[in-house]
Amino acid sequence: MNSPIYILGAGSIGSLLACELASIPSIRRDIVLLLRNQTRAEQFRAKQSLMTIERNFEQGSPQYQTKLEAKYPAELNVDTIENLIVTTKTVHTEKALSNYLPFLNEKSNILFVQNGLGVIEHLKRVIWTNESKTPNLYQGITTHGCFQRQDFHFVHAGLGNLKIAKVPSVDKSSSTDGACSMVEELMKSKTLNTSYLPYDELIVSQCEKLAVNACMNPNTAILDCLNRELSNIEAVKLLFKNIITECVDVFFRCIPNLSENEMARRTLDIPRLLELVMYTGFEVCGNNSSSMRQDTLYKRDTEIDSINGWIVKLADEVGYPANVNKTITLLVKARTQINQRRT
């Protein structure tokens, strides 16, 4: 039996990945959910440890139930976590990981599947400061759409893909650019449609996705509307163009070697990104309530600091005034606090 794959962040995306991995016929390893605390573990066990994924892109919206193992921090009785997938919201990552640091070492493989950028850079600044002791880090981005129907019951609403790359490590002698066995297992799932890319290709896809999220997520949260309600409004289109223009400017100013990357110059073309944002936001996901709007409505902290806020942070580091994204970031923080104050 191979070592287990642990999932930290058993929400929409984490549960989807867990169930897809567990459903692979050839998988010879346990898939273990790492839940927040004993209460959450008891709530899951009260459902006979069954996770439900409803595929509403299939005829009749069939439901698939998967029995999964679940642990909470005090229950974990292992020496090492060799394979970990992190699918918490970015804003909760550091706190969630803190319980598991004693089980992680330079041989551990950690895959982060999250929107936005900056989480791994932050963790390398505050936790993994010694490269030779840093786990093998992988970045994933997904276009799958998934939302919670009820506790431990999620709807796989949008069939997309999962792109993964290994984050380059500066001086780890044992570092290889090959996919680890955990990534190879993810690639066996037809539904996940997983591809393993060179990092300099993944970062371009991350920037492309960030442009979509930097337009759709905050504005649907601030204006409290469904994605499609922003369509056919000239002011919104101009606002999106301003957000995208500033994002692209910051990408090419601040991300090393991006401007020499031909794929980046083609992909991060401003008119192309504007069309992609409107197509994805208004057509493909038009009926969605964005994840950021949902976070503000449910009085949760948002991922704004990993999206528009990350643009502002990068720009600040080079003395560039990213005022459009700074304004958007401040408005989302205001919306978040207004909602959290409401009884």
Ligand SMILES: NC(=O)C1=CN([C@@H]2O[C@H](COP(=O)(O)OP(=O)(O)OC[C@H]3O[C@@H](n4cnc5c(N)ncnc54)[C@H](OP(=O)(O)O)[C@@H]3O)[C@@H](O)[C@H]2O)C=CC1
């Ligand atoms: N949902 C989607 O369609 C898409 C999401 N993404 C991105 O994927 C990432 C995950 O999103 P999503 O799955 O929607 O988020 P969810 O909020 O659905 O899931 C996050 C999970 O993290 C758990 N969590 C938070 N803190 C801890 C902790 N300390 N210990 C253990 N578990 C913890 C939460 O547990 P609890 O239930 O106990 O609060 C929750 O179940 C985000 O970056 C998002 O932007 C990207 C593309 C699409």
Ligand SMILES: CC(C)(CO)C(=O)C(=O)O
């Ligand atoms: C593309 C979009 C905005 C779809 O709702 C999304 O990724 C999200 O909600 O986080």
